[in-house]
Amino acid sequence: MTIENLISEIRKKNSFLCVGLDVDLDKIPPFLLMEDDPIFSFNKAIIDATHTFTVAYKPNTAFYEAYGIKGWKALEKTIKYLNTAYPEIFTIADAKRGDIGNTSTRYAKAFFDDLGFDSVTVAPYMGRDSVEPFLAFENKHTILLALTSNEGAADFQTLKNGKEDFYKQVLRISKTWKNSENLMYVAGATKAEYLAEIRELVPHNFLLVPGIGAQGGNLKEVCKYGLTENVGLLINSSRSIIYASNNSDFAEAAANEAAKMQLEMKAILNGIH
Numbered sequence: 001m002t003i004e005n006l007i008s009e010i011r012k013k014n015s016f017l018c019v020g021l022d023v024d025l026d027k028i029p030p031f032l033l034m035e036d037d038p039i040f041s042f043n044k045a046i047i048d049a050t051h052t053f054t055v056a057y058k059p060n061t062a063f064y065e066a067y068g069i070k071g072w073k074a075l076e077k078t079i080k081y082l083n084t085a086y087p088e089i090f091t092i093a094d095a096k097r098g099d100i101g102n103t104s105t106r107y108a109k110a111f112f113d114d115l116g117f118d119s120v121t122v123a124p125y126m127g128r129d130s131v132e133p134f135l136a137f138e139n140k141h142t143i144l145l146a147l148t149s150n151e152g153a154a155d156f157q158t159l160k161n162g163k164e165d166f167y168k169q170v171l172r173i174s175k176t177w178k179n180s181e182n183l184m185y186v187a188g189a190t191k192a193e194y195l196a197e198i199r200e201l202v203p204h205n206f207l208l209v210p211g212i213g214a215q216g217g218n219l220k221e222v223c224k225y226g227l228t229e230n231v232g233l234l235i236n237s238s239r240s241i242i243y244a245s246n247n248s249d250f251a252e253a254a255a256n257e258a259a260k261m262q263l264e265m266k267a268i269l270n271g272i273h
Contacts, residue, residue, distance in 0.1 A: 001090055001139065002139055003141075003206070005088070005090075006056075006090050006206070007230050007231065009089075010055050013052070013053070013054075013262070014262065014265065014269055014270075015053055015055055015262040015265050015266070016055060016231050016233050016234055016235055017054040017055060017234075017235055017237065017258060017261050017262055017265060018054065018055070018057065018058050018090075018092065018208065018234045018236040019046070019050055019056070019057050019236075019237065019241055019242065019258065020059075020060060020094070020237065020239075020242070021043050021046065021047075021058065021059040021063075021078065021242065022059070022060045022242070023039045023042055023043060023059075023063050023064070023074075023242075024063060025067070027243050027246070028246075028250075029245075029246050029247060029248065029250050030246075031248065037070070037074055037077065039064070039067070039071065039074035039078075040074045040077045040081075042242075042250075043059075043074070043081075045250070045251040046241075046250075046251060046254050047078075047081070047082065047085075048251070049251035049255040050254055050258040051086050051089060053258040053259050054089070054258055054262075055089065055090055055234070056090040056091065056092060056234050056236075057089060057090075057091055057092070058091075058092035058093075058094050058208075058238075059078060059079070059092075059093065059094065060238075061075065061095045075115070079091060079093075079116055079117060090118050090234075091116075091117045091118045091119070092117065092118070092119045092121065092143065092208070092234075093121070094121050095107070095111060095120050096122070096123050096145065097111075097121075097122055097123070097134075098122050098123035098125065098130045099126065100126065100129065100130060101130070101132075101133055102133075104122075104129075104130050104131070104133035104134060105136075107120070107134070108133050108134045108136075108137055112140045113137075118139075118140060119141035119142065119184065120140075120142065120143065121143045121144075121145065121186065121208075122142050122143065122144055122145070123145050124144050124145060124146075124170050124174065128177050131174070131177060132177055132178050135177065135179035135180065135182045135183070136178075140182065141182050141183070141184050141206075142182055142183055142184070143183075143184040143185065143186055143208050144170070144174055144183055144184070144186065145185075146167050146170055146171055146185040146186055146187055146198065147167045147186070147187050147188055147191055147198065148186055148188050148210075149188025149191065149210050150188075153191075157170075168197070168201060171201040171202055175201075175202070183202075183205055184205055184208055184234075185202060185205055185206075185207050185208070186207070186210065187207045187226070188210055188211045189209045189210060189211030189212045189219075189221075189222050192218060192221040192222045192224075192225055192226075193221075193225065194225075195207070195222060195225035195226040196225040198226070204228060204230075206232050206233065206234060207232060207234070208234045208236060209222055209226065209233055209234065209235050209236060210236045211236075212261075219261070219264055219265070219268070222235065223268050231269070235261070237258075237261060240257060241254050241257045241258050241261075242254055244256065244257045
């Protein structure tokens, strides 16, 4: 999927919502545990109910790897279903990979070629040669961790090296890497005031923004600082949507929560155009 495809879908749906498919078997409706593949059954129901309100889905791979081969197979079935039933949807493998060159190439092939994801999250700590192998894949996107929403982000990301915060150096240096036009960045919603400075360094790249919903991020604040003329934002919400209900109406409840966010996004977009 190209950036133009993604922008077109955002305009069509008046939405820049990304739904995180972080499936915990302890939290899904108990009756689904009787299914042959409860993870996929849950995901399929959530996807079918929410796809009209969202432009992206983001499975966090840890929630699948934790269940061994059964979890990985559920991830394979989920991405295959998305790519077949809803090919217009942007897919994100939230895998947070990053290693030396040849290893990164293998990671990239696993998520881009084998599984068929449109993008993957990557940690930049090991530098250019750990990220460029991901960037080499045509019409695939690398989402670099820049400023995350967790409490421990302050341990490194906002420390100053000289006069500049470390996360700003990550942004600035990453723009010099080969195929950097394929970069997106993670920028946490719980640090919305930082988005204005992020936009000074990466004015056109898409930002994946976690932290809206259960983590307390504010959508209007994020949009105030982060929106571009092509929107340039993917707002991720996981728990507040997929676990809106633990009963037989779980998919309907998820759709209702996604619809609420889509309506808020539509109002914001209509207010600036």
